[in-house]
Amino acid sequence: MKNINQPKDFASKIAKLEEEIRKTPYHKGTEHYIGRLRAKIAKLRQQEDKITKTSGRFGFIPKKEGDATVVLIGPPSVGKSTLLNKLTKAHARVESWPFTTLTVVPGMMEYQGAKIQIFDLPGIVSGAAIGVGRGREVLSATRSADLLILMVDLKTRIRIRTILKELRQSGVNLSVLVVVNKIDLIGKTINKNNEILISAEKEIGLDDLKKQIWQKLKLIRVYLKPKGEEPDFDSPLIMREGQRVEDVAQKTFPEERKFNQILLWGPSARFPAQQVSLTHQLQDGDVLNFS
Numbered sequence: 672m673k674n675i676n677q678p679k680d681f682a683s684k685i686a687k688l689e690e691e692i693r694k695t696p697y698h699k700g701t702e703h704y705i706g707r708l709r710a711k712i713a714k715l716r717q718q719e720d721k722i723t724k725t726s727g728r729f730g731f732i733p734k735k736e737g738d739a740t741v742v743l744i745g746p747p748s749v750g751k752s753t754l755l756n757k758l759t760k761a762h763a764r765v766e767s768w769p770f771t772t773l774t775v776v777p778g779m780m781e782y783q784g785a786k787i788q789i790f791d792l793p794g795i796v797s798g799a800a801i802g803v804g805r806g807r808e809v810l811s812a813t814r815s816a817d818l819l820i821l822m823v824d825l826k827t828r829i830r831i832r833t834i835l836k837e838l839r840q841s842g843v844n845l846s847v848l849v850v851v852n853k854i855d856l857i858g859k860t861i862n863k864n865n866e867i868l869i870s871a872e873k874e875i876g877l878d879d880l881k882k883q884i885w886q887k888l889k890l891i892r893v894y895l896k897p898k899g900e901e902p903d904f905d906s907p908l909i910m911r912e913g914q915r916v917e918d919v920a921q922k923t924f925p926e927e928r929k930f931n932q933i934l935l936w937g938p939s940a941r942f943p944a945q946q947v948s949l950t951h952q953l954q955d956g957d958v959l960n961f962s
Contacts, residue, residue, distance in 0.1 A: 684715055684842070685712055685715050685716065685842060686842030686843075686844060687842070688708050688711055688712050688715075689712065691708055692705055692708050692709070695708075735788065735815060736779070736786070736788050737779055737785070737786035737787055737788040738785045738786050738787060738890065738909040739785065739787050739788070739817045739818070739888045739890060739909075740787075740788045740789075740790070740815065740816045740817050740818075741780075741787060741788065741789045741790070741816060741817065741818045741819070741820060741884060741888075742789075742790050742792060742813045742816040742818070742819050742820070742845075743755060743789055743790065743791045743792065743820045743822060744792050744813065744819065744820070744821060744822070744834075745821055745822035745823055745827070745834070746823060746827045746830060746834075747793075748824075749822050749823050749824040749827055749852055749853075750822065750824060750852040750853060750871045750872065751791050751792075751822050752776065752791055753871040753872055754791075754822065754850075754852065754869075754871040755776060755778045755789055755791040756778070757871050757874060757877060758778065758780045758789060758877065758880075758881070759778025759779050759780045759789055760778065760779065761776060761777065761778030761779075761789075761791075774793075775790050775791070775792060776790070776791040777789070777790050777791075778791070780881070780884075782881050782884070782885055783885055783890070783892060783907075784892055784905070784906065784907040784909065785885070785890055785892075785907075785909040786909075787884065787885075787888070789820075790816070792813070813838075813843050813845060816845060817845075817846075817888055818845060818846050818847075818848065818884065818887050818888055819838070819843070819845040819846070819847045819848070820847075820848045820850055820884075821834055821835070821838075821847055821848070821849050821850065822850045822851075822852055823849075823850070823851055823852070824851065824852045824853040825851065825852075825853055825854070825856060825857065828851055831849055831866075835847070846887050848867060848880075848883055848884065848887055849864070849865070849866045849867065850866070850867045850869055850880065851866050851867070851868050851869070852869055852870065852871055853870060853871075853872075854868045854869065854870050854875065854876070855870035855872070855873045855875060856870075867879060867880050867883055889911055889912040889913075890909055890910070890911060890912075891909075891910050891911065891912055891914075891953065891954060891955035891956075891957075892907035892908070892909060892910075892955055892956060893907060893908045893910050893919055893953055893957050893958075893959060894906075894907055894908070894956075894957070894958045894959070895908065895919075895923065895958075895959055895960070895961075896934075896936070896958050896959065896960040897960070898960060898962055902958050908922060908923070910922075910953065912955075913952065914952070914953055915949065915950055915951060915952050915953060916933060916935075916947060916948065916949045916950070916951045916953065916959065917949035917950065918953075919953070919959060920949060920961065923961070924961075930961050930962065931962050932946055932962055933946065933947050933948070933949070933951075933959060933960070933961055933962075934946060934947075934959070934960040934962075935947045935951065935957060935958070935959055935960075936957070936958040937954065937956050937957035937958050938954040938955065938956050938957060939951070939952065939953055939954040939957050940957070944960075
């Protein structure tokens with residue numbers, strides 16, 4: 672009999688099936704094939720949930736909130752909880768010994784008018800991809816995020832490549848920011864491979880980190896201009912790069928409606944008060960008037 676608690680790389684299998692669906696053009700001839708792939712994904716997720724429930728969990732991913740979600744992972748005792756506390760209003764427990772964080776700790780960072788949710792996960796150790804230190808559980812918890820911050824310190828910096836490899840083995844396919852913490856402990860260090868150098872405790876490099884998070888998430892700000900009034904530049908709509916006027920309309924007006932005209936000011940406008948269609952692609956800082 673098969674042992675129900677035998678380790679399985681569900682995340683990797685699911686990622687491969689999802690990639691196959693994305694590559695397969697959807698038409699009548701492929702409809703049945705895509706349906707079978709989706710059924711396999713659903714079965715794998717049920718099996719994974721069953722194993723997780725019988726083996727226990729370190730916690731759960733809280734409900735996603737805000738405009739984007741970032742997951743913070745790395746080895747134990749590199750300062751993840753300290754960083755979460757500095758970037759958000761969270762009050763994660765901070766101690767000097769490993770494995771202080773045993774559950775998922777959420778926080779909300781506000782930047783450029785956006786609310787960016789950050790989850791601090793338990794520390795991962797070597798062999799995480801095959802389940803060492805409940806590593807598969809931690810790695811699989813990154814699935815629903817928009818961005819992953821891999822955080823190390825000066826002592827664990829040599830593990831960056833290994834952790835990135837284990838992420839790939841687990842089917843985690845997210846944009847990654849690599850952060851090296853505790854740079855205040857030495858006089859000077861070399862920035863390698865676009866790493867972000869910080870000291871969470873001394874608040875060194877945190878402004879650059881926030882900027883990098885914003886850029887990696889590819890968020891943009893769009894402002895609404897009521898007729899005869901000025902835009903409220905303190906309350907932008909947070910959208911994604913590549914989104915169009917129709918996406919703003921759907922987000923702003925819950926019920927479908929027709930517009931007499933849509934006027935545009937800002938970086939993507941050829942001239943002020945340009946009349947545009949719903950298919951117009953927006954840029955950061957654009958201002959729209961619907962009438």
